[in-house]
């Protein structure tokens with residue numbers, strides 16, 4: 001069913017979702033009022049189609065990085081070695097993190113200007129007239145405000161996941177990107193992991209047949225980190241878990257599957273249902289800690305997000321996707337990554353990754369290895385070894401960063417646009433609504449304004465800089 005943006009928000013009651021969480025972060029800017037998009041026949045009319053759009057080619061890519069915490073601090077060593085990148089400015093609320101960032105760049109040609117010490121120092125960075133890209137690694141409630149401000153100030157916006165903390169922000173990102181014709185890319189690094197790319201190629205070459213079903217997840221025990229006093233600045237991640245519900249982080253599992261299914265590029269997410277367990281871990285842990293440490297008193301005696309969230313999405317073309325989220329249970333890390341087609345099946349976790357073409361069982365390891373080699377994109381053949389060396393989650397972070405820099409320098413469309421970012425993010429936001437309604441079905445809006453019918457699938461073919 002198609003909905004106008006306004007009808008959709010009214011119907012789901014999600015317009016203000018996440019605002020409470022945002023206000024918990026002292027100084028987080030209030031989201032701007034959402035603009036009402038024009039509609040035609042009940043479908044949002046696009047200002048301009050960003051899918052397939054190529055911004056004017058850049059000789060050098062001048063980058064400003066905001067948020068030099070765990071993730072932003074890890075991005076600097078990658079960005080500093082990618083040809084064509086100039087790190088011109090860095091910003092963090094905490095001066096010591098900026099100093100740490102400078103240390104990571106010491107001895108290189110990158111001598112960025114620094115911004116720090118106040119909540120909105122990032123605005124000064126974004127307003128500079130010598131930057132092309134804002135690379136945003138701040139806590140979730142700042143993702144959309146910084147990205148929107150960056151695009152309004154003429155920069156391409158690259159943001160850590162998720163794209164937004166409520167649906168209103170999702171629509172604002174779409175409208176700002178279309179109006180300003182600035183790229184918005186959510187930095188979904190898992191789309192660039194080695195086996196995920198192999199399965200994308202397998203699907204695109206028809207090895208798996210028609211894709212019927214996919215499964216993805218974020219199963220990562222973060223209890224120690226979320227309850228650590230200094231790991232996440234200002235305990236932002238625990239606050240998110242204490243004030244929200246549903247799947248907070250669907251993108252890692254969903255993104256690669258959505259690309260394989262051509263979501264927003266021939267298919268699109270139609271509706272979802274979500275079930276969620278109770279919280280058996282975070283509340284008791286907060287109470288236990290607060291009993292001896294007053295630091296945890298504000299976190300005690302409250303209801304936390306349920307531990308296991310399971311969402312099933314159906315696409316307009318009739319495929320299904322299961323997405324899970326569990327950041328509290330003592331279990332090995334997994335994003336599942338199962339792809340099921342009419343001719344075969346592939347699954348990454350539990351490792352080692354496997355492939356099957358029938359019910360007899362998984363193919364022998366040697367055959368799987370051969371298939372992996374056969375379906376490795378040229379892009380990975382070219383930069384895979386460097387990626388593994390430079391690192392970042394085993395190399396996928398480097399492949400992602402190298403790729404978008406390369407595309408901007410060639411004046412080519414990006415692999416992911418704003419529609420992908422908000423569609424994947426919205427599954428989490430809408431799971432909250434489904435859970436609140438005894439797992440009732442919830443429509444996923446068409447952020448593309450109907451252009452999903454003609455948009456081309458992601459094309460990972462390597463195009464060299466001329």
Ligand SMILES: NC(=O)c1ccc[n+]([C@@H]2O[C@H](COP(=O)([O-])OP(=O)(O)OC[C@H]3O[C@@H](n4cnc5c(N)ncnc54)[C@H](O)[C@@H]3O)[C@@H](O)[C@H]2O)c1
Pocket residue numbers: 066067068069070071072091092093094097118119120121122137138139140142160161162187188189231232233393
């Ligand atoms: N894609 C991945 O694999 C991956 C992995 C880890 C984290 N992340 C994402 O990266 C983001 C950051 O996570 P993290 O672990 O680095 O958290 P973090 O708390 O270590 O880092 C956030 C940084 O933002 C800074 N900050 C906060 N408010 C600010 C403001 N107003 N202006 C400027 N800086 C501000 C903090 O001081 C901190 O240094 C999150 O969105 C997280 O989900 C993604």
